[in-house]
Amino acid sequence: MNEKEFGYRIRQALNEAAAGLDYKTTYRLEQARAAALARHRGPAASPAWNPALQTAGSADGGSRLGWFGSFGLAAPIVALIVGFIGIYQWQQQQLPERMSDLAAMDFAVLMDETPIGAYADKGFGIVLRGETEDL
């Protein structure tokens, strides 16, 4: 007997064994099949685009759309963070200029370029305080 013929006879025996499965087993197999078919994604059950029902990464087809959805949500947050960083950087750049202005005024005062009588003048004091507050 060659290998093919032997295989065929074994196959007959195995088919007989498979056909003689008990009710409990066949019932569970039926249930398993029903559960599997319940997860079948037919053509009608896969709309091209439906954001209201979109769940990110729920299935193969949905995962790509879900990624775009996540990106759409994340984009404004990223833009906000970038904006905050820009404002902070701008303030950091402005700070040395203000400091140098204050330093120049202090320098001028210290160098006594302002007449001593000016400090006794009320108006000068008001102007000086006003400028300082403005700064």
Add this chain to the structure above:
Amino acid sequence: MASRQELSDFLAGVERRAFKQAQYAVRDSDAALDIVQDAMMKLSEKYSDRPASELPLLFTRILQNATYDFFRRQKVRSTWVTLFSALSPGHEDDNSDPLETLEAMAGSPAAESAQDQVERSQVVAIIEEEVARLPTRQREAFLMRYWEDMDVAETAAVMGCSEGSVKTHCSRATHALARALKARGIQL
């Protein structure tokens, strides 16, 4: 794309063989049922967009992977279970020996046709036992070739080996089976 009806027909046609193959591998009916259910669900969930003609190969591959996953999980679990092995109940693997049933019925006044039926079921059970005893790769190759009707190339693709290896596995399985069955007094 396979329709729901095509998938249903395919699963109905293959489920018993799939269960038996899983059972030969894991030697546990409940575990085999779980494996088949896992494989069915994966096929339905992940590959329902594939054409119906691809389903047999895909399902065989998924079933094979599900069986390997079972062994991996079992290996991890056994590291814990061995600690409590003394408390566990005895194994039930050998409780389904058909020879016991046959001997019990041999003394009964059964009709001749019934006796033939029992003898045939005995032979079938012994063949199943010996198929289950084959080394894993040999059994997979043999069943795919001669039970699933796959050709050598398809079997090689599913098993992830060369066609030459498939032929070798099949040949060894055939010889081992023939030898084992002959030793148990069964001549095919």
